[in-house]
Amino acid sequence: MFHVKLPGHDAIARQADEHLVTHRVKLPKKVVERPIRQVGTRLAMALLVLVVTVVIVYADRDGYHDNADGSVDLLDAAYYATVTLSTTGYGDITPVSDAARLTNIFVITPLRVLFLIILVGTTLEVLTERTREEWRLSRWRSALRDHTVVVGFGTKGRSAIQTVCATGLKKQQVVVVDPSAKVIDAATADGYVGVVGDATRSEVLKRAEVQRARQIIIATQRDDTAVLVALTARQLNRGAKIVAAVREEENAPLLRQSGADAVITSASAAGRLLGLSVLSPAAGMVMEDLIQQGSGLDIVERPVIRAEAGRSPREIDDLVVSVVRGHRVLGYDDPSVETLQLTDRLITIVRATPGTRVTPDTKPLPQD
Structure with a gap:
């Protein structure tokens, strides 16, 4: 089995990934919260909404009627808030006054919607993440x-x-x-x-x-x-x-x-570099610098420019160490490369320029 993953993502994305059995693709994303913290936050919000609803119902308890005993106490308020927010609604406790009904319309109903959003938030986020990841994967593949x-x-x-x-x-x-x-x-x-x-x-x-x-x-x-x-x-x-x-x-x-x-x-x-470092630590340091692109000195391959055609490798501003002619790599002092051709490529040592991309087509870099 194999699957594709793309850089870092949060715990919800991990849950979504478990369902993506066909391609399991993830795209770069910052980690937002730990799973335990996410769950704790959602539970705290849900409990807060529940407590607010209980307080509202209990404060207006005279506007509600309980079919069991006719009055509404704190336990009845908590019971009514629970079944209302969960959309169960048994109907044994009902708002009877105009104020209680208006409160249900403009306050408790929005709280009910908020409560449901909190409860199903994880599922919605997973579905959204799946859709987003599939879209980003498709875009990534088409652009790659x-x-x-x-x-x-x-x-x-x-x-x-x-x-x-x-x-x-x-x-x-x-x-x-x-x-x-x-x-x-x-x-x-x-x-x-x-x-x-x-x-x-x-x-x-x-x-x-x-x-x-x-x-x-x-x-x-x-x-x-x-x-x-x-x-x-x-x-x-x-x-x-x-x-x-x-x-x-x-x-x-x-x-x-x-x-x-x-x-x-x-x-x-590695053995040759070790041996060179033993014979000459300074030479070993230079060789290690050359193979570390982007700092100090870099060794690069570039084409011969028109102004260099017809000249000797020794006459080039850059330090030429080899000439690539066809499929052959020739030394700078090889008699056959005494005169450079436009079709040749040069292996040169240049001073690294941070932020400059070095490619096989890189032009000569100015020397200090």
Whole structure:
């Protein structure tokens, strides 16, 4: 089983979600009150309305007639208020004076309506929430295009999301897929769309609208799961960019054959960074800064602009580390890239500009 969830919502929305067995969708919402506080508030309001009605009836007790003994005492007033507010109305106590009847028309009847609203308020709110959630889900699905799907919300998945969001990607454009409901609860609490389920199943990925995604990040705990997710995702979306992480380097070629455009060996990458930090702590700090988008120095890919065509990578204002020509990644000092072409793309190191989204089409940033 799987279901879709969207960021944080209150207890009433949770009750509504239990009835949404077909799609179980939730959209971002602030948590308003705790369930116990909500129930306590409603009970206090209902009791207040009841007490006010009892006081009104007892104050005008001479205008009422009790078929049992003809008079109305405090107990009779409480009894009459209870059966009246609950619309039971046995008719054994009735208003007989004009003042009592007018009071029933203009005071007790509105109190009765208020009492009923309080009692059925939760049900009405649940129904309203269901309608609102269905409408918002429909609007969300129709508007979702070129988003990012992240499979796995562990340490790797969280770091990947933080990196892409640091470059300007909105949280509404990120959909997290994970088999753990608790993990998805954490993701939705952070403001991301969440899908609970096994990402190796096409039905689950379709609920994440993976067929319309621009990029897919696979950060599962197991390498074999990553391979199956890559196969399923590539089958559903031929044009998306798929980046995956594996623990064992020997599984990287298999993942590439399964459809991943780029594969990161997490264990080896961490080990190399550790080794570099041992040899040169400063170099390790620089490398860590480079892979943290949005602060310090960023490494970005951008196209060659017209003013740079025909020039050498060394003559570019930005610090060029590699040139992408076709499907090849060449070093800046490679003889074949002595002259840049308009169809080339540059891998450059630039100073991070907070709030600026860095995309593959980002133009050069001015240097200090």
